[in-house]
Amino acid sequence: MEAEQKHLTGLYDRLDAMRALAEQRLAGVLEATGGTPQARSQRESSVGMYTEQLGQLSAVESGLCFGRLDPESGDPLYIGRIGIFDEAGDYEPLLLDWRAPASRPFYLATAADPLGIRRRRHIRSKGRTVVALDDEVLDLSDAAGSANREGLAGEAALLAAVDARRTGRMRDIVETIQAEQDRIIRADLSGVLVVQGGPGTGKTAVALHRAAYLLYTHRRELSSRAVLVVGPNPTFLRYISHVLPSLAETGVLLWTLGDLYPGVTARGEEPEQIAAIKGRAAMVDVLAAAIADRQELPAEPITVELDQETLTVDRDLVSAARDRARRSGRPHNLAREVFANAVTEGLVAQMAEIIGTDPYADDPLGEGDAPGDPMLMGAADLADIRAELDADPGVRAALDALWPPLTPQRLLRELFSSAERLAAARVAADGTELLTLAEAASLTRPVNAAWTPADAPLLDEAAEQLGELPDAEAAARRLADRVRRSELAYAEGALEIARGSASIDVEDEDDPELLLVTDLLDASRLAERQEDGLRLSAAERAARDRKWAFGHIIVDEAQELSPMAWRLLMRRAPSRSMTVVGDIAQTGDPAGASAWSEVFDPYVADRWKLAELTVNYRTPAEVMSLAGEVLARIDPAATPPRSVRSTGRPPVLGRVDELGSVLAAEAAALGDGRLAVIAPAGRVAGLADEVRAALPDLAVAVGDEPDLESPVAVLSARQAKGLEFDAVVVADPDGIEAESPRGLNDLYVALTRATQRLTVLK
Numbered sequence: 104m105e106a107e108q109k110h111l112t113g114l115y116d117r118l119d120a121m122r123a124l125a126e127q128r129l130a131g132v133l134e135a136t137g138g139t140p141q142a143r144s145q146r147e148s149s150v151g152m153y154t155e156q157l158g159q160l161s162a163v164e165s166g167l168c169f170g171r172l173d174p175e176s177g178d179p180l181y182i183g184r185i186g187i188f189d190e191a192g193d194y195e196p197l198l199l200d201w202r203a204p205a206s207r208p209f210y211l212a213t214a215a216d217p218l219g220i221r222r223r224r225h226i227r228s229k230g231r232t233v234v235a236l237d238d239e240v241l242d243l244s245d246a247a248g249s250a251n252r253e254g255l256a257g258e259a260a261l262l263a264a265v266d267a268r269r270t271g272r273m274r275d276i277v278e279t280i281q282a283e284q285d286r287i288i289r290a291d292l293s294g295v296l297v298v299q300g301g302p303g304t305g306k307t308a309v310a311l312h313r314a315a316y317l318l319y320t321h322r323r324e325l326s327s328r329a330v331l332v333v334g335p336n337p338t339f340l341r342y343i344s345h346v347l348p349s350l351a352e353t354g355v356l357l358w359t360l361g362d363l364y365p366g367v368t369a370r371g372e373e374p375e376q377i378a379a380i381k382g383r384a385a386m387v388d389v390l391a392a393a394i395a396d397r398q399e400l401p402a403e404p405i406t407v408e409l410d411q412e413t414l415t416v417d418r419d420l421v422s423a424a425r426d427r428a429r430r431s432g433r434p435h436n437l438a439r440e441v442f443a444n445a446v447t448e449g450l451v452a453q454m455a456e457i458i459g460t461d462p463y464a465d466d467p468l469g470e471g472d473a474p475g476d477p478m479l480m481g482a483a484d485l486a487d488i489r490a491e492l493d494a495d496p497g498v499r500a501a502l503d504a505l506w507p508p509l510t511p512q513r514l515l516r517e518l519f520s521s522a523e524r525l526a527a528a529r530v531a532a533d534g535t536e537l538l539t540l541a542e543a544a545s546l547t548r549p550v551n552a553a554w555t556p557a558d559a560p561l562l563d564e565a566a567e568q569l570g571e572l573p574d575a576e577a578a579a580r581r582l583a584d585r586v587r588r589s590e591l592a593y594a595e596g597a598l599e600i601a602r603g604s605a606s607i608d609v610e611d612e613d614d615p616e617l618l619l620v621t622d623l624l625d626a627s628r629l630a631e632r633q634e635d636g637l638r639l640s641a642a643e644r645a646a647r648d649r650k651w652a653f654g655h656i657i658v659d660e661a662q663e664l665s666p667m668a669w670r671l672l673m674r675r676a677p678s679r680s681m682t683v684v685g686d687i688a689q690t691g692d693p694a695g696a697s698a699w700s701e702v703f704d705p706y707v708a709d710r711w712k713l714a715e716l717t718v719n720y721r722t723p724a725e726v727m728s729l730a731g732e733v734l735a736r737i738d739p740a741a742t743p744p745r746s747v748r749s750t751g752r753p754p755v756l757g758r759v760d761e762l763g764s765v766l767a768a769e770a771a772a773l774g775d776g777r778l779a780v781i782a783p784a785g786r787v788a789g790l791a792d793e794v795r796a797a798l799p800d801l802a803v804a805v806g807d808e809p810d811l812e813s814p815v816a817v818l819s820a821r822q823a824k825g826l827e828f829d830a831v832v833v834a835d836p837d838g839i840e841a842e843s844p845r846g847l848n849d850l851y852v853a854l855t856r857a858t859q860r861l862t863v864l865k
């Protein structure tokens with residue numbers, strides 16, 4: 104223990120030195136003033152870089168070093184949250200990053216297959232002090248070695264972690280990742296990997312550690328394209344938001360479905376049956392029909408006055424122009440030009456007819472002024488007329504009415520606020536009924552209704568089908584040019600800084616404290632910075648650009664996503680580099696999936712890989728056996744995950760009218776842990792009052808975005824998805840089951856949220 108403490112203290116000294124250096128450099132950049140605009144912009148980005156670096160060095164403070172591997176021959180290797188090298192010596196690693204290939208035996212070595220390792224040691228610390236060492240000797244002949252019960256690595260440390268009180272924030276599991284999880288975390292970057300696992304098997308944890316692993320291993324590729332994690336709601340994203348920073352990774356985007364359409368934060372609510380209709384694949388055709396419906400024929404001919412002549416935009420002219428525009432195969436906003444051209448040409452012809460025809464063209468007695476050509480106007484005259492028509496407000500108004508330029512927002516607002524438009528859009532051009540009358544009518548809402556998460560994929564689909572408005576496209580091109588120019592200037596500047604500081608350091612050899620900027624700024628980091636065109640990070644740029652192609656997308660609670668949501672996500676992952684984690688048995692959303700093949704076959708045929716997680720780290724065996732009864736009702740063929748521990752405390756069953764006394768007892772046992780009451784959505788508000796009355800001294804979180812760090816929360820089963828608490832009281836399980844078509848799945852979720860104690864009140 105003493106020796107480990109000494110080593111750990113040495114590592115913290117190095118960490119302090121690295122931090123001091125980053126602080127010193129930050130202070131240096133902050134003090135500097137003046138200079139060219141380029142120098143200023145370089146300074147700003149250095150400030151950003153050193154600030155981020157400082158943040159990362161602080162984030163790894165807790166649990167900096169947590170493991171040691173003793174190989175059969177050679178020096179021990181220490182494993183930690185970041186890599187630290189011996190600057191003074193010959194750059195020997197003092198601490199290996201857990202993601203480095205050399206760290207892998209820490210997670211995979213077993214007595215049967217020790218991977219060249221003699222002993223694995225988990226070093227548990229509190230602050231900077233070593234408090235426990237757990238050794239496993241990876242030797243089949245050694246009795247202690249078979250402490251490796253049922254293939255668990257570092258069992259003592261693992262059980263300490265899973266038994267710990269919850270805080271309302273998810274923790275990282277880097278110290279105790281298990282072999283089946285490690286294989287998923289380190290799977291190849293390319294392709295679609297689907298991770299199916301029951302409740303508590305660490306799907307979310309694995310997904311987040313995979314993001315950190317991929318960024319470490321493919322930094323250059325991924326930091327310029329960004330990694331996106333999609334989660335079910337803002338509360339869940341807050342719950343998991345500390346995990347990646349604690350692994351010193353800050354550049355990952357955490358979004359809900361409602362954040363996926365740039366410029367819109369869709370947080371509105373709507374009944375789930377409506378969201379389910381919006382999520383159907385048939386909505387692609389509904390939107391196509393809604394757009395076609397906006398390409399109108401005039402009920403009455405529209406007249407346009409030009410040079411005191413009257414021109415007519417009639418049904419035949421518009422119908423021919425519309426056919427031509429549709430045949431062009433361009434999206435609506437781009438085909439509009441074809442339509443406008445065709446209509447204008449028709450009007451030019453009318454005008455030419457009126458003012459340009461020689462009245463004597465077929466006069467048999469003519470005197471040579473009509474040599475067989477009735478048209479007196481030349482090309483230049485026609486072009487003049489055309490220009491006049493193009494500029495004419497009456498013509499423009501007619502074109503806008505018949506083929507309006509549409510943004511996705513306008514299309515959807517005007518569709519959902521009009522029963523007639525919905526009725527027209529529910530039938531495809533070939534007469535196929537896409538939605539029933541009642542379904543179409545149920546989508547009606549006020550024109551100013553808030554955007555809901557289910558609208559985001561529709562906005563995206565509409566954007567695809569409509570195409571950019573010509574002005575928007577030109578603006579986007581201009582922006583892209585500026586980004587490219589500034590990227591170039593930026594990359595050159597960054598290199599100058601690096602060279603500049605290198606030469607200072609060479610002159611200043613006496614000062615060993617000074618590191619080269621290039622040491623801090625490793626090559627891949629530099630590449631990432633170079634991509635920061637207009638000083639926007641890849642993440643910021645991704646947030647603005649609908650067509651952004653992410654380097655990798657991770658989807659959590661993936662079973663809940665609708666076919667329309669998958670369409671959107673697949674567009675953002677054209678390379679199909681994705682990790683998708685979920686549990687089909689927990690699907691609560693009526694729009695969600697009932698089989699993974701249903702989701703992925705349309706996009707990658709059978710080329711997606713399935714990995715399974717089988718061990719439950721959250722729910723004790725006693726609780727899982729009760730939840731298993733519900734799982735058997737959902738799918739008699741399904742196997743519940745195997746719980747890693749039992750507590751000897753079976754779930755307590757009782758009646759809802761005992762809630763007050765149950766809560767008092769649970770609160771007494773809670774200590775500084777977390778308690779949740781999970782109930783049917785319709786009863787949450789009422790029960791929250793009862794909970795407050797029963798526990799007047801404790802803060803009770805309730806509502807759309809409950810604060811999970813409060814000691815007590817009252818939630819619907821849907822809200823509790825993905826979360827966990829030390830103690831859970833499920834109130835009115837029958838009500839949860841009856842509340843929605845997938846109520847049984849919701850009940851399964853509710854029953855699997857407890858890490859220690861479960862009470863079920865009928």
Ligand SMILES: Nc1ncnc2c1ncn2[C@@H]1O[C@H](COP(=O)(O)OP(=O)(O)OP(=O)(O)O)[C@@H](O)[C@H]1O
Nearest residue numbers: 264276279280281302303304305306307308720825
């Ligand atoms: N290897 C591990 N070491 C320590 N704790 C772990 C490990 N794997 C998972 N856990 C813990 O188990 C709990 C459940 O993990 P997680 O929330 O990732 O599971 P999940 O599969 O996403 O569950 P659900 O489907 O129910 O949402 C978390 O507290 C997590 O920290």
